[in-house]
Amino acid sequence: MKGVILYVSKYGSTREYAGMIANETGFPAIDLEKVKAPNLDTIDIVVIGSWVLASKFKARSWIVKHWDDLRGRKVILFSVSGAEPDEKIGKEFLDGSLPEEIRNSVIYFPLQGRFLIDQLNFADRNMTKVASRLFGSDPLLRQMMAGIDGVRRENIGPILDAIGKP
Numbered sequence: 001m002k003g004v005i006l007y008v009s010k011y012g013s014t015r016e017y018a019g020m021i022a023n024e025t026g027f028p029a030i031d032l033e034k035v036k037a038p039n040l041d042t043i044d045i046v047v048i049g050s051w052v053l054a055s056k057f058k059a060r061s062w063i064v065k066h067w068d069d070l071r072g073r074k075v076i077l078f079s080v081s082g083a084e085p086d087e088k089i090g091k092e093f094l095d096g097s098l099p100e101e102i103r104n105s106v107i108y109f110p111l112q113g114r115f116l117i118d119q120l121n122f123a124d125r126n127m128t129k130v131a132s133r134l135f136g137s138d139p140l141l142r143q144m145m146a147g148i149d150g151v152r153r154e155n156i157g158p159i160l161d162a163i164g165k166p
């Protein structure tokens with residue numbers, strides 16, 4: 001069984017999860033933004049990891065663009081968000097990011113990542129501060145301002161199970 005992990009990460013937590021999955025499976029983990037024309041001819045399983053930007057998968061346009069190459073393979077998708085994802089939030093990310101055909105064809109796992117205001121670049125830090133001034137009562141923004149770190153090795157357990165299943 002041959003597989004590959006394609007990920008997009010801005011501040012590192014999605015890359016960390018991709019690395020954990022690579023360690024367990026031996027699949028290579030590759031930055032998806034460097035893959036212009038994927039050659040998946042010999043690949044059975046594609047694991048795609050994407051961080052969440054404004055409630056949507058950063059990788060969504062890449063996935064749509066390359067769906068013809070992905071179609072027919074086992075595609076496991078995981079998202080990495082600031083929000084601690086439950087089923088409802090995960091469904092919102094998935095529904096808001098991908099068309100129905102793709103949604104119905106991927107095995108999806110929403111994971112929590114990391115959001116530390118001091119580690120953001122100037123633009124992201126300023127935007128978060130402005131948003132928190134405007135929408136101060138929003139629970140996610142409050143958590144973001146306080147700092148979020150939900151990266152845990154055990155979060156990849158269900159993904160490894162899905163990779164292992166025929």
Ligand SMILES: Cc1cc2nc3c(=O)[nH]c(=O)nc-3n(C[C@H](O)[C@H](O)[C@H](O)COP(=O)(O)O)c2cc1C
Pocket residue numbers: 008009010011012013014015051052053054055056080081082083084112113114115116120124
């Ligand atoms: C500009 C920006 C927008 C974000 N928007 C959301 C969002 O809408 N919902 C959410 O849950 N997290 C949001 N986040 C948090 C990221 O999804 C989270 O920090 C994630 O772990 C980043 O992944 P990375 O470390 O691989 O870059 C946002 C982060 C940034 C920097």
